[in-house]
Amino acid sequence: MELTILRPETTVSPHYLARKTKIPLQLVEDILTSLAHDKLLDTKFIIFCNNGDPELVHGFEFVNKKELRDFIVKNKFLCPDCGENLNTQDIRVAFLKKDLPHKAL
Ligand SMILES: [Zn+2]
Structure with a gap:
């Protein structure tokens, strides 16, 4: 899967992954959320x-x-930079692959 070729600290969006993997967006979001929950990804x-x-x-x-x-x-x-409204209708969630230490065999 696409995640395996991402470098650590690379940000992925659920939309990007869904497009690349042809997995339904809702399922991608579920997978990423559970990976984040298991601390394999940062959000x-x-x-x-x-x-x-x-x-x-x-x-x-x-x-x-x-x-x-x-x-x-x-x-x-x-x-705080320009005084315009913050767009609270469009908050993005990104997932970040962690730099996990290699597992000992
Ligand atoms: Zn601004």
């Missing part, structure tokens, strides 16, 4: 601001939902 939450200029859209990454929520509340739903 990352990413939110973007609604800046009208695509060049100036800011993205912010968080390691868990609590940090993300705290950030949104602290900034009153506004981007």
Whole structure:
């Protein structure tokens, strides 16, 4: 499967994997979520601001939902870099392959 050729610290999105593996998106999400639960993958939450200029859209990454929520509340739903609204409708979840030590035989 695609995951095996990813380098450590590579980010994968469920949509990308579903496209590459032709596995239904819902199933991919279930697999990734359970891998993350088993601590084989790290998850990352990413939110973007609604800046009208695509060049100036800011993205912010968080390691868990609590940090993300705290950030949104602290900034009153506004981007700290440009003052536009944070796009809370489109929060991305990314999965990160961990650099696991080789298992001893
Ligand atoms: Zn911004």
